[in-house]
Amino acid sequence: MPQAAGNQVVLLACPRCTKLCKGARGLGAHKTWCDRKEALRVQQFQGHGVNGARHRRPPHAIPTLADWEWAATEVDLEEELLPGFGTRQIRIPQAARGDLARALLLPLKKIVADHTDEGAWAILLLFPTLVLGALVRGGKAGLRNLKERCRRFESGDWEGLLDDHHEAEDLLAERFEEGEHGAAQLAGEPTAEEAQARRIRRCLRLGRA
Incomplete structure (x- = not known):
């Protein structure tokens, strides 16, 4: 497990995209975002929701x-x-x-x-x-x-x-x-x-x- 030299910050890799995150808290926050991104990608691939258009969200989304x-x-x-x-x-x-x-x-x-x-x-x-x-x-x-x-x-x-x-x-x-x-x-x-x-x-x- 890679570590930063000075302050001993533990870097954890995301199992989906291998991005290194700072500690368990950073990994947890990133995984939430990464999982949502993957779900949107699957929807685009299947033709649901955004009809394959990149970055497009439903009207009045928040x-x-x-x-x-x-x-x-x-x-x-x-x-x-x-x-x-x-x-x-x-x-x-x-x-x-x-x-x-x-x-x-x-x-x-x-x-x-x-x-x-x-x-x-x-x-x-x-x-x-x-x-x-x-x-x-x-x-x-x-x-x-x-x-x-x-x-x-x-x-x-x-x-x-x-x-x-x-x-x-x-x-x-x-x-x-x-x-x-x-x-x-x-x-x-x-x-x-x-x-x-x-x-x-x-x-x-x-x-x-």
Whole structure:
């Protein structure tokens, strides 16, 4: 059984996904979330409930205890709050402000009830990451995209929103790296004038020889 060197924290592996969790309490919380995730996966595979659509929850769904436990035990805020490649929405459309306010009240109410609720604090701090990322472009598509994120946020689909954020960040990182690589290649390739000058200098050297 793996152990941390300094404080002797015991790490226990989840029997389903082999994720290492801190102690029996952490493993218990993770197993609740992991079992729920597996049940949803089976439903999707069998065509029940979400009809195979990823991250979709029933209308008017609310966060479950497992959702809050996931936020409290599975989210690495130190990593998630690092600056990324994506942008955040600064100007919020008037038509979406009510949706945003209602979504924000979800973690705020839990914090007012219990200011030590780590899951509620994690979700509040992740709100810009989960909801205010770059939107779909084109007409009212961005507004619909933002309102749909608010609906998913209120339903507790935070893991799905975080997965979407990671995918968007990975895509932007790949494009950035491709752009950097292309710029480096272009910097190393001579222009037509430079190539002609090199040929002339080479001919002159051969003539002198």
